[in-house]
Amino acid sequence: MKVVLIGVGQAGGKVTQRLAEYDYDMGFGAVQGAMAVNTAQADLQSLDIDTMLIGRDRVKGHGVGGDNELGAEIMQDEATEVMDGLDAKLSTEAEAVVIVAGLGGGTGSGGAPALARELKRIHDIPVYVVGVLPGRDEGAIYQANAGRSLKTVAREADSLLLIDNDAWRTAGESMEEGYQEINDNIAQRLGLLFASGEIEAVDDIAESVVDSSEIINTLRPGGMAVLGYASAAASEDAGENVNAITSTTRNALLTGTSVPNVVEAETGLLVVAGQPERISRKGVERARSWIEEETGSMQVRGGDFPLDSERIATLVLLGGVERSNRIDEFMERAREAADAQEGAGPDAKEAFVNEELDDLF
Ligand code: GDP
Known part of the structure; x- marks a missing residue:
């Protein structure tokens, strides 16, 4: 499946770059273009792919500091510029746009669903989001941000492919040490998936290869995927x-x-x-x-x-994996974190847990 990647926020940019490198090193040619967008100048400077700074008027290149509502607003305001930047990479061959973001932060968490919505308005090809969930030990703000973003992304994207930061790293490593390993694993696994839809069936060499349409049909139920x-x-x-x-x-x-x-x-x-x-x-x-x-x-x-x-x-x-215990467990953690942030007492907390998290927009 030929894809164009757009990383939003710090995690989004790093994972996008790693995916583009993997595809290039393996010679797959599934990644047609890659770019990173952020409100934080410093996070863009360490990347080798094309980058775009957004929200300059409002945060002056310093990032949104974990405020995902601000991340969403900035993306809504500047989506046209971001999409113009992406246009040059979107050849007629591209079969999907893949937005990559950490859902626990600010720029990616808020920006990914806002960008997905805008892209879907103007493109006929599917718009997928690869969303990174915070690990269990990450702070309450990450959990709460990710809970709200997850709901909104699942609504806006054609499918949200979730990756839990605890899933693909060696136990015992710190989160920081783990990032490189997780990013390598994401790049290899997603890279293979995209590339698998790229092989032409040549007589008996590959009897039953996967077609891009099979990846798209598997993601067709929308909502979440793993x-x-x-x-x-x-x-x-x-x-x-x-x-x-x-x-x-x-x-x-x-x-x-x-x-x-x-x-x-x-x-x-x-x-x-x-x-x-x-x-x-x-x-x-x-x-x-x-x-x-x-x-x-x-x-x-x-x-x-x-x-x-x-x-x-x-x-x-x-x-279409919504009915999973693990996702329910995560949503509960996110609701508790959102509640603790609002400083409510235990009774209010109980009531809150039984309610839904608000959408981001
Ligand atoms: P943003 O720049 O405001 O969008 O925020 P971040 O992208 O830093 O989002 C924070 C979340 O992303 C947290 O849950 C972090 O654990 C996670 N994160 C940050 N960097 C990486 C990374 O390189 N790889 C992975 N897998 N997760 C990351």
């Missing part, structure tokens, strides 16, 4: 890899998802990457049926991604 990943050593003989494929699929879904403990979904897409002669058709078919049983979805697509590696890697994209 991505799972796992890899394992593989035998040279496809016949011996049935278990490698089914067990990596199980690991991708049960322990490797971008938001832990998400198993129910409306749609699914299984991509098995590796040397074509190592990929067992029977393994792919079994793994696909297993995902259907496990997620309760009747719409699980499957395909191969020829990749010159001695390992087999499995990607599982799930669409």
